[in-house]
Amino acid sequence: MTQSEEPSTQPRLIKKYPNRRLYDTHTSAYITLVDVKQLVLDTAVFQVVDAKSGEDLTRSILLQIILDEESGGMPMFSATALSQIIRFYGHAMQGVMGTYLEKNIQAFMDIQDRMAEQSKGMYGNQFGPEAWTQFMNVQAPMLQNMMSNYVDQSKNLFVQMQDQMQDQTRSMFSAFPFKPPVPPSDKDK
Incomplete structure (x- = not known):
């Protein structure tokens, strides 16, 4: 196996340009979201970065592919499931x-x-x-x-x-001298 045939440990780099085009540095060609989806299906390891800033955009591209798939004929997630997932954002x-x-x-x-x-x-x-x-x-x-x-x-x-x-948690905090809150009596009202 020659140096060029050895599998790379680096992810395949795809650059996203301001004109919203994706450039695959591995093939030296512009690609589409359909091509990126095929990379996912082929279990290729890749990373999408902003061509100007170098910011990692992989997650946003994958979410865009999911959105396209969900907008198609057979969505995987119901509106209820998506609502429940959204409710977890910002939650502990x-x-x-x-x-x-x-x-x-x-x-x-x-x-x-x-x-x-x-x-x-x-x-x-x-x-x-x-x-x-x-x-x-x-x-x-x-x-x-x-x-x-x-x-x-x-x-x-x-x-x-x-x-x-x-x-x-109860057993851990039982060693501390906390007093439980006393409910207000009718007299205090």
Whole structure:
């Protein structure tokens, strides 16, 4: 393997110019959001930066791709789900929510990969994209039930964790001489 053939540890650099055009420095060509989406689908590691300031714009470009996809025919998120996500911004649990979503998406992808590997083991490579789509359509209710059970278990685990944290906080602060607030009596009114 020559020096030029070695895989780069640096992310593929895409520069965004003021005219809103994206320039892929790897291919030395202008690209579109569709091309960036394909990089994501190909699991390419890339970074989008402002050509002038060097500011990292990767997240905003990815959000733009999600917006385009959500505006298409089959959105992934309901208005309710999006509203609930928005409510977490500025909330004390914002960081926890981001990590929670990321971990759950990764768990879902792991399940999907495992199912694909198992299908290859049973059917070899003859299980093409069309057959996989049909299989998933048939299995969708079962998968939704499985995911619902997973979410319920996750919710219960989170409630247990919250209870444990509350108990630990109580025991930690019980050593301090705080007096509990006294509710006002009828005389004080």
